[in-house]
Amino acid sequence: xxxxxxxxxxxxxxxxxxxxxxxxxxxxxxxxxxxxxxxxxxxxxxxxxxxxxxxxxxxxxxxxxxxxxxxxxxxxxxxxxxxxxxxxxxxxxxxxxxxxxxxxxxxxxxxxxxxxxxxxxxxxxxxxxxxxxxxxxxxxxxxxxxxxxxxxxxxxxxxxxxxxxxxxxxxxxxxxxxxxxxxxxxxxxxxxxxxxxxxxxxxxxxxxxxxxxxxxxxxxxxxxxxxxxxxxxxxxxxxxxxxxxxxxxxxxxxxxxxxxxxxxxxxxxxxxxxxxxxxxxxxxxxxxxxxxxxxxxxxxxxxxxxxxxxxxxxxxxxxxxxxx
Amino acid sequence: xxxxxxxxxxxxxxxxxxxxxxxxxxxxxxxxxxxxxxxxxxxxxxxxxxxxxxxxxxxxxxxxxxxxxxxxxxxxxxxxxxxxxxxxxxxxxxxxxxxxxxxxxxxxxxxxxxxxxxxxxxxxxxxxxxxxxxxxxxxxxxxxxxxxxxxxxxxxxxxxxxxxxxxxxxxxxxxxxxxxxxxxxxxxxxxxxxxxxxxxxxxxxxxxxxxxxxxxxxxxxxxxxxxxxxxxxxxxxxxxxxxxxxxxxxxxxxxxxxxxxxxxxxxxxxxxxxxxxxxxxxxxxxxxxxxxxxxxxxxxxxxxxxxxxxxxxxxxxxxxxxxxxxxxxxxxxxxxxxxxxxxxxxxxxxxxxxxxxxxxxxxx
Numbered sequence: 310x311x312x313x314x315x316x317x318x319x320x321x322x323x324x325x326x327x328x329x330x331x332x333x334x335x336x337x338x339x340x341x342x343x344x345x346x347x348x349x350x351x352x353x354x355x356x357x358x359x360x361x362x363x364x365x366x367x368x369x370x371x372x373x374x375x376x377x378x379x380x381x382x383x384x385x386x387x388x389x390x391x392x393x394x395x396x397x398x399x400x401x402x403x404x405x406x407x408x409x410x411x412x413x414x415x416x417x418x419x420x421x422x423x424x425x426x427x428x429x430x431x432x433x434x435x436x437x438x439x440x441x442x443x444x445x446x447x448x449x450x451x452x453x454x455x456x457x458x459x460x461x462x463x464x465x466x467x468x469x470x471x472x473x474x475x476x477x478x479x480x481x482x483x484x485x486x487x488x489x490x491x492x493x494x495x496x497x498x499x500x501x502x503x504x505x506x507x508x509x510x511x512x513x514x515x516x517x518x519x520x521x522x523x524x525x526x527x528x529x530x531x532x533x534x535x536x537x538x539x540x541x542x543x544x545x546x547x548x549x550x551x552x553x554x555x556x557x558x559x560x561x562x563x564x565x566x567x568x569x570x571x572x573x574x575x576x577x578x579x580x581x582x583x584x585x586x587x588x589x590x591x592x593x594x595x596x597x598x599x600x601x602x603x604x605x606x607x608x609x610x611x612x613x614x615x616x617x618x619x620x621x622x623x624x625x626x627x628x629x630x631x632x633x
Numbered sequence: 634x635x636x637x638x639x640x641x642x643x644x645x646x647x648x649x650x651x652x653x654x655x656x657x658x659x660x661x662x663x664x665x666x667x668x669x670x671x672x673x674x675x676x677x678x679x680x681x682x683x684x685x686x687x688x689x690x691x692x693x694x695x696x697x698x699x700x701x702x703x704x705x706x707x708x709x710x711x712x713x714x715x716x717x718x719x720x721x722x723x724x725x726x727x728x729x730x731x732x733x734x735x736x737x738x739x740x741x742x743x744x745x746x747x748x749x750x751x752x753x754x755x756x757x758x759x760x761x762x763x764x765x766x767x768x769x770x771x772x773x774x775x776x777x778x779x780x781x782x783x784x785x786x787x788x789x790x791x792x793x794x795x796x797x798x799x800x801x802x803x804x805x806x807x808x809x810x811x812x813x814x815x816x817x818x819x820x821x822x823x824x825x826x827x828x829x830x831x832x833x834x835x836x837x838x839x840x841x842x843x844x845x846x847x848x849x850x851x852x853x854x855x856x857x858x859x860x861x862x863x864x865x866x867x868x869x870x871x872x873x874x875x876x877x878x879x880x881x882x883x884x885x886x887x888x889x890x891x892x893x894x895x896x897x898x899x900x901x902x903x904x905x906x907x908x909x910x911x912x913x914x915x916x917x918x919x920x921x922x923x924x925x926x927x928x929x930x931x932x933x934x935x936x937x938x939x940x941x942x943x944x945x946x947x948x949x950x951x952x953x954x955x956x957x958x959x960x961x962x963x964x965x966x967x968x969x970x971x972x973x974x975x976x977x978x979x980x981x982x983x984x985x986x987x988x989x990x991x992x993x994x995x996x997x
Contacts, residue, residue, distance in 0.1 A: 340784060340789050343789075344789075344792075344793075447674060447675075447678065448678060450675070451674075451675045451678040451679055451682070452682075454675060454932060454974075454977055454978060454981060455679060455932065455974055455977065456932040456933070456935045456936040456973060456974075456977060457932070457933075457936060458936035458937075458939060458940070459935075459936060459939070459970050459973060459974070462958065462966075462970075463683060463686050463687065463966075463970060464686070466686075466687065466958075466963065466966070467686050467687070467689050546800065550800075550802055553802050554802065554804075554936075554940055557802070557804050557940060557943070558939070558940070558943065558955050558958060559955075559958070559959060560958065571802070571804075574802070574804055574805060574808065575804075577808065578804070578808060578944065581808050581811050581812050581816065581823075582811070582815075582816065582823060582824075583816075584812070584816045584817070586812050589805070589808045589812075590808075590809070590812075593801075593802070593805035593808060593809070596800075596801075596802055596805060597797070597800050597801050597802075597805065598800075600799075600800035600801075601796060601797060601800040604796050604799065604800055605796065608796065
């Protein structure tokens with residue numbers, strides 16, 4: 310019931326006001342609006358950094374020399390190297406920017422894959438029921454109970470033996486994360502499907518003679534997927550954390566193929582012992598701020614979707630419209 | 634995250650009176666048995682899944698030693714270990730071995746996987762316990778505070794803090810802690826489980842438990858005990874903060890739910906102090922979802938332990954897992970992963986039982 314308030318105020322509002330983020334923004338007030346806006350700003354910075362990395366980054370992600378010779382190693386921030394250089398002579402600022410690109414690619418691919426597969430499996434399993442459904446539920450529960458990082462490690466061994474090129478690495482990380490997430494989407498969509506299956510409009514579609522496929526993908530799909538934007542944002546942040554974890558254990562993308570924040574942090578660990586902070590703090594802060602942004606957006610959407618948690622505008626501001 | 638919180642909300646949102654089962658003892662015993670039997674399919678599926686996934690990549694010998702041996706030597710080793718037989722035969726053999734507690738021998742350093750598990754398991758258990766303690770010490774009081782001051786600025790700050798806890802990867806938190814408390818302030822050691830002297834004196838003990846603090850206290854070596862505690866602080870805080878955020882949010886959501894109930898209002902009208910209302914009346918019933926989610930957190934905690942141990946060179950299962958991963962020793966990896974999965978399944982069972990003991994409504 311809570312979800313119907315979010316995305317289906319069909320009554321006459323223009324399309325742009327019904328889009329997920331915008332409708333949430335219009336609903337929010339006070340602190341909640343602050344959190345939503347802060348999250349949106351951080352997320353935008355992340356997306357912009359990913360999109361504009363080729364323009365902003367002064368050097369390539371694996372560049373260790375230019376016309377004036379080799380880069381200094383472990384140079385402190387300042388001068389030519391805004392955030393310093395690493396022990397290998399990489400420019401930290403450039404690598405952090407390029408890392409946003411890798412992270413963005415992995416998040417988008419992982420979440421797209423897991424939504425696609427999770428939704429299909431959930432719909433089919435929930436609608437058809439029977440032994441297939443039972444097996445799927447047991448499987449999904451078993452995977453769900455598994456420590457997600459371990460599963461991602463196993464998957465990345467399967468896919469790439471743990472090391473690979475840029476796109477190979479991105480795909481391996483994305484698929485590993487996908488496997489971890491499918492059960493979550495599966496559970497949500499299946500539960501909704503089972504509930505919707507008993508609704509009169511499905512009965513009537515059956516009576517009219519619609520095929521199972523049509524009922525699943527037309528009638529139930531539209532209704533079961535309302536909570537997806539919320540899960541999407543929350544899983545995006547989890548995907549990034551899993552990617553960083555994989556990279557930290559050395560199971561991500563080769564440093565020469567692409568820049569990856571988790572891997573950079575792994576390298577920075579030994580620097581920290583000798584007090585060199587810049588190699589670790591910048592990529593680490595990039596992870597934290599990106600996850601923070603995505604989580605704040607997701608959290609706010611979650612709170613706004615639930616009337617019990619939603620803050621109301623003060624009555625004097627908007628009068629009766631506030632509860633709309 | 635949101636999914637766990639939502640799950641947690643459900644029990645507290647259940648309307649209606651607490652219906653006590655008519656035959657309390659009998660139904661609980663039945664629940665216990667059914668729930669216990671349910672562990673086996675879970676473990677079975679996980680073992681099967683891990684086994685076949687790891688085998689898709691080829692045999693473990695080639696993976697670990699591929700570059701170092703000639704094809705002839707490789708084939709010999711493969712035949713010796715039985716990896717040239719049909720995969721189904723190997724699978725059933727592996728199932729049988731796991732059932733009897735035999736996980737095979739590691740390839741890189743030729744130790745029994747069971748021995749590795751026993752040697753390093755205690756360190757991981759110690760770390761997990763310490764960080765769970767820290768998580769509860771931070772999560773519960775601050776969660777209560779946050780619920781009490783709902784939607785005021787301390788609540789907003791605490792919620793951002795909770796999200797920050799979750800948003801910070803353990804290894805980055807570890808790096809910052811190391812930098813601040815280890816390198817710059819020089820207060821705490823930054824790696825390992827104990828200093829050299831303490832480590833030596835502890836390994837010389839008769840049948841040690843492997844949990845350093847216990848061993849040090851038992852042998853009456855106070856110097857070693859304080860050394861061990863100093864080493865334990867940073868890793869425990871790094872991993873504890875990760876879960877502390879989850880607990881804080883959980884306590885907050887659930888206590889907000891119970892604070893709105895009529896019986897709290899009734900208590901207030903009888904003159905029960907606000908403090909008591911919060912810590913007894915509202916907090917107690919909110920405990921059930923908290924315990925349930927605590928069980929789910931074990932999986933997160935173990936995953937985090939792998940990263941924390943690598944960060945702090947804490948020689949536990951996670952540290953060894955990372956080592957074996959680098960060495961491409963997939964027999965060892967498989968053993969550790971299966972064991973961790975079994976631990977998660979068992980914890981979930983225990984958590985469900987505890988929840989059922991506290992709340993009779995759970996046993997349907």
